[in-house]
Amino acid sequence: MPHPLQHHPKGAPGSPKAIKNGCTCPVVDNGHGKGYYVAEDGVPVYVVLTLCKIHGESALPLSEADLAKANPLPNRVSDNAKESDS
Numbered sequence: 001m002p003h004p005l006q007h008h009p010k011g012a013p014g015s016p017k018a019i020k021n022g023c024t025c026p027v028v029d030n031g032h033g034k035g036y037y038v039a040e041d042g043v044p045v046y047v048v049l050t051l052c053k054i055h056g057e058s059a060l061p062l063s064e065a066d067l068a069k070a071n072p073l074p075n076r077v078s079d080n081a082k083e084s085d086s
C-alpha cells in the first residue's frame, strides 16, 4: 500500500505546498517534500510531527475523494482495446 502522505492533497510533509497549507513538519529532514528516506519498496518515508494540523494526529483521515484528487487514476483501458497484431 503506497504511503498516502506522498500524495497528500495539501502536500507531502515538508514540501513547499504543505508549508503554505500550514504544515509544521520538518522541512530539511523531509527533503522539502521528497521524504526522509525511500524505503525498499520505493515509497518515501516522512518525518511527521504529531502536532502538525495537516499530517499529525489531529488531522482528519484522508477521504477517498481527497486521495483521488491528489493521485488521479488513469481511465482504465478495457481488454477489448488492446492493439491488434497487424
Ligand SMILES: [Zn+2]
Pocket: 013, 014, 018, 023, 024, 025, 048, 049, 052, 053, 054, 055, 056
Ligand atoms: Zn505536516
